[in-house]
Amino acid sequence: ADNCLIAGRTMDYGPFGFMDEYSPLYSKWVGSGQHFGFLNQPNAAFVNYTVLVESIAPLFMESSTDEEEAQKKKEKKKQQLVDRAKILFAHKVEEVFVYKLGLAPLCLFPEEAKGKKQETTTV
Structure with missing residues (x-):
């Protein structure tokens, strides 16, 4: 890295x-x-x-006395972070391409966009 x-x-x-x-x-x-x-x-x-x-x-802190359970929780947290990032990385790359083509942006996570005004570009 x-x-x-x-x-x-x-x-x-x-x-x-x-x-x-x-x-x-x-x-x-x-x-x-x-x-x-x-x-x-x-x-x-x-x-x-x-x-x-x-x-x-x-x-990553886990409040568990069972070491095996704590390790499973850490692995799950790692996987959640990687899975979410995979979606976000793909979305950001698409966003760059959409912007360069002058198209309207896409909204991948509509629940996060509530109340935000979307700017659109007329081609």
Whole structure:
């Protein structure tokens, strides 16, 4: 999980360059493989997130005297965090594409949007 800050931003020291022609699997460094390609960056961020969840899991406090039960609760909490993040990551990627195309935003979690005015774009 290198090159990703806890706030979600990435930091890297290179190599940097410009993409002369759009290619979804483009990556600047030689021999990197397509798994580090431009379009795979959201997947890389999700992997970084799952590593973060795994790293902080020992901090999850469970008020149970049964060690096995406490471990099951921690595993369940980890899975809930990862499952929710998977949905949110996918939604944010879709949101970027929708915005770049100039389309109206989608509302993935309508219960959270109650009372919020949705801005729409006319194409």
